[in-house]
Amino acid sequence: MRAKGGIEPPASTWAGTSAASIEGLTRRVDTLRADKDELGQELRALQEVCQRERDITKDLRSMHRLDLDELGLQIQVTMASTESCRKLAADRERRVQEMQVQLVKRREHAQAQPARLRDGTIQRSPDVVSEGGFSELSDVTGGNALDLYITVGRVEERALLELPQQQGAGALLEVPPEGALVTLVLAEFMHCDVGSTETAAGLRPRYDSLLSFGPFEVGDAQVEHFARGAVRLELQAFSATGTAAYVLGRAILPLAALLDCTPKDANPVVAGTLCFASETDSRVQIAAIHYKARWRKPIIQELQDYTARRGMSPAAAVAATIYGAGAGARACAGLADAAKALLVHVVSVSGLVPSLPGMMPEQLQPYVTYEVSGHKAHFTKTMMGPNCAFEDVSRTIVRVDADFCRWAEAGGMQLLVFDASQPHAGPTEEQLGLLGEARIDVSQLLTSPFAAVQGRFPLRRAAASGAPESPPVGYIEVSLRWHDDPSTVLAAGAGGPSAVDLDSGGLLTDERYQVTWQRVVRRLHVLQVTPVDWFYQHDVDKDGFWSRSVLEADQVFNRTWRVTTPFVSKMGSKRVGGSAGPAWKRQRGTGVKSKIGTIIAALQEPGLSSEANDATRAMLAEGAQSAFAAAVEDRHPMQETVATYIKEVISDIAQRLAVVAAEGRQAVATADSELELHKAQSQVALDELEEAKARIVAKSGALDGASFTLGECLQAIASSDAEQLAHASERDKLDKEQSKFKAEEEEELKAFLDQGPAVGGSEKEAKKAMEKLMKEFGKLGAEPALLAAAPPVLFKTPE
Structure with missing residues (x-):
C-alpha cells in the first residue's frame, strides 16, 4: 500500500499542472482569436473606405479627362475659327483694295491697249515648249541620255505637319513656319544612278535643277520599256534646323509622251505639271512641280526601225504583248499593264x-x-x-x-x-x-x-457532282x-491645254477627267471631305460616273460650301489656287480685258452681296463690256451712266465686305475671350485634381498603417497556434502516460493485491509478472528502495 501511495502523487501533480496550462493557453488563444476577428473587421472597413475613395478618384479622373478633351477640342475649333476669320478679313481687305486700284487705273490701261497693239508688243504664246535649261548640255558619246529639268514647285500647307512640331507657349505644339520646310526631288530611271535636285525652302520652292540619266543604248528592249515604263520621283523634306528626312509624296512620269516624234520635230520637249500623292494617303495631293523632259539625242530613227521590224508602233506592240499573253486577256487601253x-x-x-x-x-x-x-x-x-x-x-x-x-x-x-x-x-x-x-x-x-x-x-x-444547283x-x-491614284495624274502645264471644256451632260474622257479630278481633290481638301464620300453623294444615278452637270465645280462646290460655312468660302477658294477659285478671281489680270472680266465676274458672283438684286446685277454685267470698252472722253452718256451704276454696286459690295470683315474681327475677339474662359476652367479642374491626389495619398498612408497592424496580428496568431499545437502534443503525451499507469494499476498491480503469489497460475509466471511490473514502475520514476521492498509485500497472500 505504501508503494501505491508513493506512486500516485507524481501522476496527480503532472495531471493538475497540464490541465492548468492547457486551460490558460485555451483562454489566450480565444483572446487572440477575438482580437484577430476585431482587427479583420477593422481592416475590411478600411478596405471598403479605400475602395470607395478609389472609385471616387477614378470617377473624378474620368470626368476631368473628359473635360480636358472637350476643352482641347473647343480650343482647337476656336483657334481654327480664329485663324480662318483673320485670314478671311485680311483677304477681303486686300481684295477690296485691289478692286479699288483696278477701277482707278482702268482709264490708263484702256489708253495703253491700242498703242501696244499698234507697236506689236503683245505676242501670242508659242505653241512649242521652249528649250530653256537644256542649252548648256553636251552630246553623249556612244549612247543617249534622258534630261529632266525641274523648275518650280508648289507644296501644300499640310506638308508642314510632317516636320517635328516645336514646343510653344503654354505647352502647346506649334506648326513650323514655312521657312523651316526644305525640300528636294529624287528621280530614278532604269539602271542609272538616282538623281537629286537642289534643295529649296518654303511652300513655293524653286529648284531649277537639271537631272541627266545615261548614257544608255537605245534598242528594241529600251524602246518597249519607254512605251510602258516611267520615271519615278520622290519628294523628300526636312527641317532647316534638323537632318532627318521625311518622304512627303511620290509621283510617276510616264515616258510614252517622249515617243511622240515626227520628222518636223524629231526631238520634242515635253513639259507639264506633275502631282505628288501624299505618302500617308495616296488619294490626297501633297505637292506639284513643273518639269521639262527630252532625249539628249533624237530617237526617231530607232522608233522607225522598230516599227519597220515589228510592223507596229511600240505602244501597239506592248498592247499586243499583253493581249496575246493568255486566252481572254482583253483589258482596255487605259488598263493594260497599269x-x-x-x-x-x-x-x-x-x-x-x-x-x-x-x-x-x-x-x-x-x-x-x-x-x-x-x-x-x-x-x-x-x-x-x-x-x-x-x-x-x-x-x-x-x-x-x-x-x-x-x-x-x-x-x-x-x-x-x-x-x-x-x-x-x-x-x-x-x-x-x-x-x-x-x-x-x-x-x-x-x-x-x-x-x-x-x-x-x-x-x-x-x-454533289451531277446534282442540280x-x-x-x-x-x-x-x-x-477601280480607284485612281493621284500620283499617276499629269495636269496641264503652263504652256499646256486649258481647263476642261465639255458640252453639258457629256461624259468626261480619261485625260480630261484626270485634270478635272485634281481640281476636285484640291477643293475637297479645303472642304475636309474625302473624295469617296463626295463621289457617292453626287453620283445621282449610281452608275459609277460623274456627268458634266454634276461635276460643275463653280456651281456644286461653291453652293455647298456657302451653305455649310459661309464665312470661309472665299478663303477656301483662295487656298486652292487660281484655277479652281471663283469666277471673278480667275478673271484677274493686268490687261484691260482682264479688268473688265473681273468686274463682270464680281457682278455675277452670288457670294458678293449688294443692295441691287440679281436681275439688276445681271443687266449691269451684260452692259459692262460695252460701258468700259471706250475711253472716258469717247464714251456715250449712256455708257457713262452704266459705268456710274456699276461703280455704285461695286462700292456697295466693298462696304458690305468691310462689315463682314468687322464681324469677323468681332468673332475673333469673342473666340479669344471664350478661350481665356476655357483656360481658367481648365486650371480649376487641374486644382481639383491635385486635391483629389492629396486625399488619395493620405488614405494610402492610413491603409499602410492598417496593413502593418494586420501583419503583426497575423504573426501573433501564428505564434499562438504554434504554442497551442505544442501544448496539445504535450497533453496527448501525458494522457498516454496516465492511461498506461491506470492500466498497470488496474490490471497487474490489482492482480498481485488480489491474488498474491497465485498470479499467472505458477510461481514462475508470478515472478515474470513481478519483474515486468517493477520495470514499469522504474520507468515511471519510482525510488529504488521502494522497488526493492515491493516484491515481498506483493507476493504475500491477501489473508
Whole structure:
C-alpha cells in the first residue's frame, strides 16, 4: 500500500499542472482569436473606405479627362475659327483694295491697249515648249541620255505637319513656319544612278535643277520599256534646323509622251505639271512641280526601225504583248499593264440559313472572306444574326496584266461566308462552318477604267457532282470598282491645254477627267471631305460616273460650301489656287480685258452681296463690256451712266465686305475671350485634381498603417497556434502516460493485491509478472528502495 501511495502523487501533480496550462493557453488563444476577428473587421472597413475613395478618384479622373478633351477640342475649333476669320478679313481687305486700284487705273490701261497693239508688243504664246535649261548640255558619246529639268514647285500647307512640331507657349505644339520646310526631288530611271535636285525652302520652292540619266543604248528592249515604263520621283523634306528626312509624296512620269516624234520635230520637249500623292494617303495631293523632259539625242530613227521590224508602233506592240499573253486577256487601253487600285466594298449579307440543324439564325456569327489574284485573303469583321451590314471597304493595288485578266475571266472573285460560332471540327464544309459562297464575274472591270460591278448575289452551298444547283442560303451585296491614284495624274502645264471644256451632260474622257479630278481633290481638301464620300453623294444615278452637270465645280462646290460655312468660302477658294477659285478671281489680270472680266465676274458672283438684286446685277454685267470698252472722253452718256451704276454696286459690295470683315474681327475677339474662359476652367479642374491626389495619398498612408497592424496580428496568431499545437502534443503525451499507469494499476498491480503469489497460475509466471511490473514502475520514476521492498509485500497472500 505504501508503494501505491508513493506512486500516485507524481501522476496527480503532472495531471493538475497540464490541465492548468492547457486551460490558460485555451483562454489566450480565444483572446487572440477575438482580437484577430476585431482587427479583420477593422481592416475590411478600411478596405471598403479605400475602395470607395478609389472609385471616387477614378470617377473624378474620368470626368476631368473628359473635360480636358472637350476643352482641347473647343480650343482647337476656336483657334481654327480664329485663324480662318483673320485670314478671311485680311483677304477681303486686300481684295477690296485691289478692286479699288483696278477701277482707278482702268482709264490708263484702256489708253495703253491700242498703242501696244499698234507697236506689236503683245505676242501670242508659242505653241512649242521652249528649250530653256537644256542649252548648256553636251552630246553623249556612244549612247543617249534622258534630261529632266525641274523648275518650280508648289507644296501644300499640310506638308508642314510632317516636320517635328516645336514646343510653344503654354505647352502647346506649334506648326513650323514655312521657312523651316526644305525640300528636294529624287528621280530614278532604269539602271542609272538616282538623281537629286537642289534643295529649296518654303511652300513655293524653286529648284531649277537639271537631272541627266545615261548614257544608255537605245534598242528594241529600251524602246518597249519607254512605251510602258516611267520615271519615278520622290519628294523628300526636312527641317532647316534638323537632318532627318521625311518622304512627303511620290509621283510617276510616264515616258510614252517622249515617243511622240515626227520628222518636223524629231526631238520634242515635253513639259507639264506633275502631282505628288501624299505618302500617308495616296488619294490626297501633297505637292506639284513643273518639269521639262527630252532625249539628249533624237530617237526617231530607232522608233522607225522598230516599227519597220515589228510592223507596229511600240505602244501597239506592248498592247499586243499583253493581249496575246493568255486566252481572254482583253483589258482596255487605259488598263493594260497599269497599276490600278481595286476597291472591294462588301455592303451586307441577308437571309442567312444555318448549316447545322436545330440552330437558330440569331445565333449566327457570320464573316466574309475573299481573295484577289496575287494577294492574300481579306477577312471582314464578325457580325451577329442572319442579316448584317458589314460596310467593309478594302483597297488593293493590282497590276492589270495577263495573269489578272485570266483570273478575271476564268471565274472571277469567290466570296465565302463562314460562321465564327461553329468550332472547326473537320475538313468538310459543314465542319468548317461554311454558310455559303458566291462567285462574281469581274470581267466587266476590264472594259473601262470607270467600270464597276455591283449587285446582290445569291449564296449557295456546294452540291454533289451531277446534282442540280442548290437553292440560295442567303444573299450578299458587293460592289467592285477601280480607284485612281493621284500620283499617276499629269495636269496641264503652263504652256499646256486649258481647263476642261465639255458640252453639258457629256461624259468626261480619261485625260480630261484626270485634270478635272485634281481640281476636285484640291477643293475637297479645303472642304475636309474625302473624295469617296463626295463621289457617292453626287453620283445621282449610281452608275459609277460623274456627268458634266454634276461635276460643275463653280456651281456644286461653291453652293455647298456657302451653305455649310459661309464665312470661309472665299478663303477656301483662295487656298486652292487660281484655277479652281471663283469666277471673278480667275478673271484677274493686268490687261484691260482682264479688268473688265473681273468686274463682270464680281457682278455675277452670288457670294458678293449688294443692295441691287440679281436681275439688276445681271443687266449691269451684260452692259459692262460695252460701258468700259471706250475711253472716258469717247464714251456715250449712256455708257457713262452704266459705268456710274456699276461703280455704285461695286462700292456697295466693298462696304458690305468691310462689315463682314468687322464681324469677323468681332468673332475673333469673342473666340479669344471664350478661350481665356476655357483656360481658367481648365486650371480649376487641374486644382481639383491635385486635391483629389492629396486625399488619395493620405488614405494610402492610413491603409499602410492598417496593413502593418494586420501583419503583426497575423504573426501573433501564428505564434499562438504554434504554442497551442505544442501544448496539445504535450497533453496527448501525458494522457498516454496516465492511461498506461491506470492500466498497470488496474490490471497487474490489482492482480498481485488480489491474488498474491497465485498470479499467472505458477510461481514462475508470478515472478515474470513481478519483474515486468517493477520495470514499469522504474520507468515511471519510482525510488529504488521502494522497488526493492515491493516484491515481498506483493507476493504475500491477501489473508
